[in-house]
Amino acid sequence: MSALRRVHTCVVLVGAGCIATACDQLPGKPAPRLEAPALDTAAGFASFYGDRCAGCHGIDGTHGPARPLRDSVYLASVPDASLLSIVRDGIHGTRMPGTGGASITGVSDAQIQKFLTGMKRAWMSADAIPSAIAWQANAAVADLATGHAVFDARCGHCHPRARNAAGSSASTAGGDVMDPFYVRLVSDQHLRTSIVFGRSDLGMPGAAGPFVDASGARVETALTASEVDALVAYIASQRTASTLTTVSKGDAR
Amino acid sequence: MSEMHSPSDATSSNPSTENRRGFLFAAGSTLMAIGGVLVAAPIIGAAVAPGILPEKDQWISLGAVTNWVPDTTVLIKFSNPGGAPDDGITRENACYVRCMEAGKFQVFAVNCAHLGCPVEWFSQSRLFMCPCHGGVYYEDGSRASGPPPRGLFEFAWRIQDGMLEIFSGRLPGLQEGT
Amino acid sequence: MSRIDLKHTALQGVRWLDDRTGILWVLRHSMFHRVPISAKWWYVFGSATMMFFMVQVASGIVLAMFYAPSAAQAYDSLVYINEQVPCGWMLRAIHGWSSNAMCLMMLVHLSQVFLHGTYKYPRELTWLFGVGLCIATLGLAFTGQIMRWDADAYWGLGIGAAIVDRMPIVGNEMRAVMLGGTQISGATLSRFFALHVFILPGLTVTLIGLHLYSVLRKGISEMPVAGEVVDPQTYEKAYEARVHKTGVPFYPDAARRDMVFCGAALIVLVGIAAWYGPMGPGALPDPTIIEASPRPDGMFLWIFAALALLPPGSETFLLLVGPPVGIALLAALPFISPRGERAPSRRPLSVLIFCLIATGLGVLTWLGMVSPWSPVMNAWTSTPIAPEFVAHRSPLELQGALEFQFAQCRNCHAIGGTGGMRGPDLTNVATRLSWDQLVRQIQQGGGNMPAYGKTLSSAETHALAAFLTTLDGGSLRAAIPGAMESQTARDAMPTSTNVPPSRSGD
Structure with a gap:
């Protein structure tokens, strides 16, 4: 009798002990509330980028409608302070919104700096060298005629005017960059960044080339700084050169 | 049952006893009624008092008028007036301040006019959108689309000593008619 | 001490207890009362509902x-x-999942009673107390969600408050x-804590007592047989005669099935709780965090869906008149038929009504889960445009x-299947x-889309249209x-290669 009772007691105690200790091993136990991973870690960067940037800059930093950020040369060329201000304040008058600032939902400068560090760790190769041509324009006065000539020689083959594009090879067409609406929508800096760094994800070369000339031949010569200035000025000149019949309020902003 | 009634049966013929019984019953029920009301008044009163007492709206300062840039709408935090210590994080509240030009404002509640969900401001499209049932409002608070029966709720505002103040304290609702 | 003595003493004890309490009489009329022999597996759901309620009471205590029932803590x-109390997360998981199980069992029980016409004479009061229990149970589920005190609870209260506020004249009060x-x-x-742990449980216990008492008083109904009509003149006599002749004691005959089902249900409950864990708490209940997307618990998703789909003009009327009328109809059922x-x-009409209501609630719940009417608030920054919609596009x-x-x-429109679902997919x-x-x-917008005329410049509109x-x-x-008149060149050259070529051949 007493032996049986001892067995019973043992079974009950062992059973209760098992359940109590097993509690923490079961799959339903909620994971402890950890701080979100820091933005300079791979996980933290990917989550912040995926939530706030991927919509325009592309799921993996490429193939978005906006400038690809998985671009070693671009990341090596633009100084941290500029990247920080772009992410924090956005670029006024363009479609780049800011995520920082003093508002309730604003991300702090320190967090943005960590995010940029994370981005460079993920997408900038260690041996990346900055572009030979400054990412920002200097104050030099550019020559429109030179710009026109360079455009015809290096860009026109892939960027023909839409109105007379019927005969062009569609598969290589990058589309009309002289479109009056397009040049109204983008800043000089956008034009310059596109020319200097290109869009490798869409097959557009940067200032280093190679280009295709009007006859379809390959041109290896890189653009010079003054040629880039001239190109930007030439394309930007289409803003005022073209007459828009449907302009209404708001174009200036 | 019969033995319970037997004592009264034995004396029921006595009219004075009859009267005393009637009086005791009347007195008892009256006393019970008075006592019941006296006890119930504070119990029920405390439970429903929040619905009867006057509302505690106050002028709340949101900060210096110069904080706002014309042609912007920003989310501003403020604390509910008359909050209790155990309100914790729910003592905080928020509103949207739209600055049209210097000194000219519109202050919106964050609560959707449909069912009170928090609307989010998008400065890019100049719209407020509600995550619950898809109500959308223009930047002036007027209804753009979706189920809301009216535009966003607005708080009265004034400028006092260079500070922007709003008159608030209660959850906005369709009954307010603001 | 001999065996006989022990038995004798025990018997004396029982006699003493029965003398002071009348327990044997109670047991004879409850545990051992006779139930119809046809009361089989269909009858286990009420017992399961009550068992889950007892789990709720025990885990809730x-x-x-x-x-800490304070907004600050x-x-x-x-x-x-969840994290520190030994097995605390399991306790929360059991309480949460048992709440779902209780609601589910209650609905199955309600459906069975409705479909089998069990509410008819003489069991009107049993049904009426059951309707009260149904309301109390849903009340417990809603107030339980508030106890979680996260963003869903906070904004759920906001929705409740907005509905109450729509009442004419006294809404504000x-x-x-x-x-x-x-x-x-x-x-x-x-307030909701008092409701959840005092008022509603007290009400539920009272109603369960009345419900069970009326079950005992008027007996468990038999399985319906086509052609056997309920006639108040003769029903009770015939029922009692049948039960007397062929009935079996509730314990152990009918209780065996209850025990098997309830035991299995308990094990499944613990399994689900152990596997899926507790519900929430979700995001902090901070009124200044606007990036919230409040959703109610599963039991109330159909209301959430209905609120999105009701025509705005009659919404207030339906919100305020619908529930009382629905409850009144449900309560009046045994007096109507x-x-x-x-x-x-x-009873084809009853079956049809049941199917309509069940389908309606099911569809609304499903819609509530998908909630296609809600804009995806962060789609514009987080949902990329797939590469095939970027490739071969001009700068404009x-x-x-x-x-x-x-x-x-993008918050309202999908491209390539991703993005909001409020507006049409624009693929x-x-x-x-x-x-x-x-x-x-x-x-100009229209068709539930805001007008962008004031927001977008002509160049922006032009680019968007392009x-x-x-x-x-x-x-x-x-x-x-x-x-596609402006896209003649594109017609000749597909913009995407992942579309089957057969579609262009028709």
Whole structure:
């Protein structure tokens, strides 16, 4: 009798002990509330980028409608302070919104700096060298005629005017960059960044080339700084050169 | 049952006893009624008092008028007036301040006019959108689309000593008619 | 001490107890009362509902030992229960899942009683107490969600308050009574805590007692048989005669099935709780965090869906009149149809009504889960435009795609199946709308879309329209005259390679 009772007691105690200790091993136990991973870690960067940037800059930093950020040369060329201000304040008058600032939902400068560090760790190769041509324009006065000539020689083959594009090879067409609406929508800096760094994800070369000339031949010569200035000025000149019949309020902003 | 009634049966013929019984019953029920009301008044009163007492709206300062840039709408935090210590994080509240030009404002509640969900401001499209049932409002608070029966709720505002103040304290609702 | 003595003493003890309490009489009329022999597996759901309620009481009492019913501390105390209290998360998981199980069993029980016509004469009061229990149970589920005191609880209260506020004349006052003040605050949590742990459980226990008492008094109904009509003149005599002749004692005959089902249900409950864990708490209940997307618990998703789909003009009326009328109809059911056939095969109208309501609730719940009417608030920054919609686009069209994201079009419109679902999917919009129609829709809105005319410049509208005209679903042809006129070159060259070529051949 007493032996049986001892067995019973043992079974009950062992059973209760098992359940109590097993509690923490079961799959339903909620994971402890950890701080979100820091933005300079791979996980933290990917989550912040995926939530706030991927919509325009592309799921993996490429193939978005906006400038690809998985671009070693671009990341090596633009100084941290500029990247920080772009992410924090956005670029006024363009479609780049800011995520920082003093508002309730604003991300702090320190967090943005960590995010940029994370981005460079993920997408900038260690041996990346900055572009030979400054990412920002200097104050030099550019020559429109030179710009026109360079455009015809290096860009026109892939960027023909839409109105007379019927005969062009569609598969290589990058589309009309002289479109009056397009040049109204983008800043000089956008034009310059596109020319200097290109869009490798869409097959557009940067200032280093190679280009295709009007006859379809390959041109290896890189653009010079003054040629880039001239190109930007030439394309930007289409803003005022073209007459828009449907302009209404708001174009200036 | 019969033995319970037997004592009264034995004396029921006595009219004075009859009267005393009637009086005791009347007195008892009256006393019970008075006592019941006296006890119930504070119990029920405390439970429903929040619905009867006057509302505690106050002028709340949101900060210096110069904080706002014309042609912007920003989310501003403020604390509910008359909050209790155990309100914790729910003592905080928020509103949207739209600055049209210097000194000219519109202050919106964050609560959707449909069912009170928090609307989010998008400065890019100049719209407020509600995550619950898809109500959308223009930047002036007027209804753009979706189920809301009216535009966003607005708080009265004034400028006092260079500070922007709003008159608030209660959850906005369709009954307010603001 | 001999065996005989022991037995004798025990018997004496029972006699003493029965003399002082009358327990044997009670047991004879409850545990051992005779039930119809046909009462088999269909009858286990009521018992299961009550068992889950007892689980709720037991787990709820222990939870109350750890939970701090104060707006300042409730959230932290839940995290503490989840992370620090030994088996605390399991306790919360059991309480949460058992709540779902109780609601589910209650609905099955209700359906069975309705379909079998069990509510008819003489069991009207049993049904009436059951309807009360149904309301009390749903009340417990709703107030339980508030106890979680996270963002869903906070904004759920906001929705409740907004509904109450719509009552004519007294709406404002009723809302203040509900919230315990003019705002959702600590007083609100205290009020709902009192409801959840005192008022509603007390009401439920009382109603369970009355429900069980009326079950015992008027007996468990037999399985319906087509052709056996309930007639108040003769029903009770015939029923008692049948039960007397063929009935079996509830314990152990009928109780065996209850025990098997309830035991299995308990094990499944613990399994689900152990596997899926507790519910929440979700995001902090911070009224200043606007990036919230409040959703109610599963039991109330159908209401959430109905609120999105009701016509705005009659919404207030339906919100305020619908529930009382629905409850009144449910309560009046045994008085509307107290007699007649009980078998579902002879009650096509009842079966039809049941199917309609069940389907309606099911569809609404599903819609509530998907909630296609809700804009996806962060789609514009987090949902990329797939590479096939970027490749082969001109600079202007790329600017249009950028504008599409930037102006939050994506929050309501999907491209390639991703994005909001409030507006139409635009993957092949170019085949449906001409350039002029696109521009007009963007500028003037309409059909539940806001007008963008004041927000977008003509160049931005132009770019947006240019991008939209490239969305031809890969290589579909224009579905209306005038569509894709500006995209003749694109018609010759598919914009996407992942569309089967057969579609362009028709």
